[in-house]
Amino acid sequence: MAVCNCGYTHAGCYEWLRGTRSKVEWYNAVWDNWNLRKHRFMGWLIAHNSLHTNSRLKSYGMDVDGLCFLCGLADETQQHLFFACAYSRRVLQSLTVCTGLKLPETDILHWCVHNPGLKIQIGVKTALVISTMYQV
Template sequence: MKNGYSDGQWTADVKGYSIRSGYDWLRVQQPKQDWVPLVWNKWNIPKHTIIAWIIMNNGLNVKEKLRKIGYCTDDCCLICGSDVETQEHLFFDCRYSQKVIHQMENWCGFPLQTNRSMGMLSSKGNLKQKVQFLMITACYYQVWMQRNSARMKQVLLMPEKVAEYIIEEVKSRIRRKLTKPVSSTEKKWLAKWGVLGVC
C-alpha cells in the first residue's frame, strides 16, 4: 500500500486529512481481491465497511489470536462457547451468526452467501446486489458488536432481536441511498422490504 503522506503532507486532499478523505483514499488503495465489491460497496454503512475490511484482512482480535499472545487463557467462542473463537467461526460457522443470517434471508427473500468464497459475488452493482452486500456487512458488524458486548458487559441479545435491528438499519440506509428511479423489478423488491414509499 502506498503512503498517504508525502513530506508530512496528506496527498489525497489539498485541504489536509479528514475522515472522509482518509476513507476514500483507503478505498481506492486496495489491491483487487474477490471481496472488494462486498467491502467497498457504496451502499454499505461506513462503520460496517471498516469492520468488513478488517475481517477480510484477518485483523480482528479474536480469542484464538489473544490466547496465542498470552492475553487470555482460553480461546472459546464468547457467543456460543462451543468452539474456538476464530474469525471464520464467528462469522461463518457460529450458530448464533447463522441464526442472524437466517432471519435476514427470510426477510430479504434471497440467500446472503456469507461464505468465504466472495468470488461468487459479482460486482454488477444492481440494487439487489448492493442491498445484499449492505446486509452482509451489517451482519458482520452486529455480530462483532454482540461478541464485544458478551465480552465486556456479559450481555448478548437474541439473534432475532439483532436481525430486527439490522433490518431497520438496512431499510433506513436503502431509503437514504435511493436517489435514482428504479425498475419495476426493483420496485417489487423494495415493496417486499417495506421501503417502496420513497421512490
C-alpha cells in the same frame, strides 16, 4: 497538477512510489458507498482474516478464554464466528428468511462480489450482509 519540462508529475511520482497493484475481488463489496464506514472497516478486516477474535487475542498472550463468546462451544476464530457458531448461523438464517437471500455456507464476501442483480440491488444486499456480520 504541476508538470515540469522533464515529464515529472506528482501523480506519476506517487504511482511510482506506491507501485502497481491489482484490484482485489472483494474491493467493491467492502468499500461500496452503501456500507457504513465502520462496516467497511470490518469488511476489510474480514477480507484479510484479521478480526480480533478471542482465539487471536489469546495467541497474542492476552488473558482471554479463547472460546466463542456467543456459543462457548469452540474456539472463536473468524471461520467459526460466521459459519459454524450456532448463534451467528441463526442470525444469518433469519436474514435469509426475512430477505429471501440465499447466503453461502463459507465465503460471504465472494458471494457479495458474484451476486447477480442491478447495481442498486447488489449494493443493498451487500450492505445488509456486511452490516449483519458487523452486528454479530
